[in-house]
Amino acid sequence: MRLVIARCSVDYVGRLTAHLPSALRLLIVKADGSVLVHSDGGSYKPLNWMSPPCKLTEEPGRWTVTGKAGETLAITITEVISDSSVDLGEDPGLVKDGVESHLQELLAAQLEVLGDGWRLVRREYPTPIGPVDLMCRDEAGRSVAVEIKRRGEIDGVEQLTRYLDLLNRDPLLAPVRGVFAAQEIRPQARVLASDRGIRCVTLDYDRMRGTEDDSLRLF
């Protein structure tokens, strides 16, 4: 990794055209050739960048980075404050926990959260417009489509509605009811779901994870 503090102006031409007037900035060149142009603020997103795969050509006072699809990042450098390189080696990578797939996994294993006697038909039940998170049968054997979100918003209710419209055209499944399950459900989403006869269920992630731990402890 190479770190350069320099006064530079930057021009990007690709999906869009963008220009950065001259100023002091941090330029990062990563091992894969990608380049980031950071200012001393904003967010984690650079002012400008080039994603790998790309190629950096260096001339005095001018860097040209060319991407795979022909995008170019042209950096004009008028003053270099510092320029250093360091070998960081491979990174072992990030370990995440707590995302939607885990919620889906937990709920699939704990269908009793939705109702006693419920059975799982399958996870990621395929439809022409995308997979339904969980397809179930309730205690009376009736079809239920379950949409799971970390945060329940209107989009999720729309998504479930589309699935239900489609699934209800299948005489082998119909009638199919809907359950919208999320860690947190926004009031607007709750209203819309209610209006469409969709049941909302708030999931307690910590408790569900705890239940999983408990069951593991039994062995």
Place this chain on the structure above:
Amino acid sequence: MRLVIARCSVDYVGRLTAHLPSALRLLIVKADGSVLVHSDGGSYKPLNWMSPPCKLTEEPGRWTVTGKAGETLAITITEVISDSSVDLGEDPGLVKDGVESHLQELLAAQLEVLGDGWRLVRREYPTPIGPVDLMCRDEAGRSVAVEIKRRGEIDGVEQLTRYLDLLNRDPLLAPVRGVFAAQEIRPQARVLASDRGIRCVTLDYDRMRGTEDDSLRLF
């Protein structure tokens, strides 16, 4: 801006829980207190970070960054390779060109892409649930609502559907047809649009921009 090259492990607890095993990484502390943890690869996104507003507490071998909503980023440092600071000053910021608004502008000026004899009623035609990108009349004077996206996905079709539902309640406009125009339209969005009687049009941005240039060259 402060740049530190250090061997560190990182733990984030917030919306999710994440852990980074010990490795050599670049730590960036920006003027607003935000912290980025970068490895020598990936994209412009850091492995881990804390967005402003936040507060950095530094003890020997341990940084604790606390966000506004109580999220914490704990960095345990076992070896410091380098540690330097530099004042970059304010950044003049980025100037962009070529996004969705430009597509809308181009299509409004080249309605023949949609059909001969079409007329523009207005851009950003207002409705109670948001503006329709283009409201037109076709060669026979029939109303057409046009939704423009850079990439056409299901959400865009839903959006246009909501507009059409609403517009068709207005006897002065009804019946209103829909056109979904985008540089690239995803198959699922195409299926949904087709199912709802919405016409899909793929826009060639470079060609449309070229046409604009051609017309400019006439003067």
Place this chain on the structure above:
DNA sequence: TTGTTGATTTCGCAA
């Protein structure tokens, strides 16, 4: 302040 929409989105999974 809150909600909505776009993004040079990036990232990860599955077909």
Place this chain on the structure above:
DNA sequence: TTGCGAAGTCAACAA
């Protein structure tokens, strides 16, 4: 490889 949905999305803009 490609398509598609999620993201600690971020960020700009309107109500």
